[in-house]
Amino acid sequence: MSGHITRFAPSPTGYLHLGHAYAAIYAAAGAVDTGGKFLVRIEDTDLARCRAEFEFAIEEDLQWLGLTWERPVRRQSGHFSDYNRALERLKALGCVYPCFCSRKEIEAEFAASVGAPQGPEGPLYPGTCKSLGVGFRHDRIARGDAHAWRMDVAKARAIVGHAFSFEELGAGPDGERGRIDVRPEIYGDFVLARKDALASYHLAVTVDDAIQGVTMVTRGDDLFPSTHLHRLLQELLGLAPPLYNHHRLVRDEFGKRLAKRDQSTSLRQLRAQGMSVVQVYELLGLTSRSVR
Secondary structure, eight states, X not given: OOSOEEEEOOOSSSOOBHHHHHHHHHHHHHHHTTTOEEEEEEOOOOTTTOOHHHHHHHHHXXXXXXXXXXXXXEEGGGOHHHHHHHHHHHHHHTOEEEEOOOHHHHHHHHHHOTTOOEETTEEOOOOTTTTOOHHHHXXXXXXXXXXXXXXXXXXXXXXXXXXXXXXXXXXXXXXXXXXEEOOGGGGXXXXXXXXXXXXOHXXXXXXXXXXXXXXXXXXXXXXXXXXXXXXXXXHHHTOOOOEEEEEOOOBOTTXXXXXXXXXXXXXXXHHHTTOXXXXXXXXXXXXXXXXX
């Protein structure tokens, strides 16, 4: 397939580092090499942590790297209605339920449970609110009790009613490639939305990719397991699945992946230290402004 539409979708909660640079270059190359389009999307659903200065810096850093992209840029904070419509469709299908457990309560259940099932991100939600009666749920929502909306994965699989897969062009962390059978149960009943995050990453990114016509999702292989959830959402919402192309992560000298929360050295710091764009590409193991 030619003319791929790819995207780089950072969150403006900090400055870009070398890992972001590699991801952006990889995505841009996937579009340029096929005569397609490269998009930048700002994932700013975390209204408490996202800042305008970081968004400005993202654009400045990407331009410094020599990248160009289609405009206008989609900002998730301007499209909560799109995610809410998708959530309402899932509610109508009967495959989501309200969860009134606080994070502290869930952590306490994990601590008290011996041998709790584990997923890619830790212990799986134990299903505490899954069997609550309809009337009880309605009453708690009506009185304004804080709650999240979770996917009932078992019901969702039954609604889909058939086996399905995704096509991996790159490789997952264990070298998986080619046609991969979907197994959303590895995450358990995952969150779709909560009071402090009107749309989860999984819901928002799935809706955004469909609306923007993304045909090849490129991202780090740490997000490879999430593809199982996104394919489930695509099947339920009737969205065409893109191809997936996961890439290696950029790591520090101790083998730990770079992360904003760990205050990894930013591109702005490297630039201030006198590092050139050519040196950044060389540091990333690239000999030209494309990824091979």
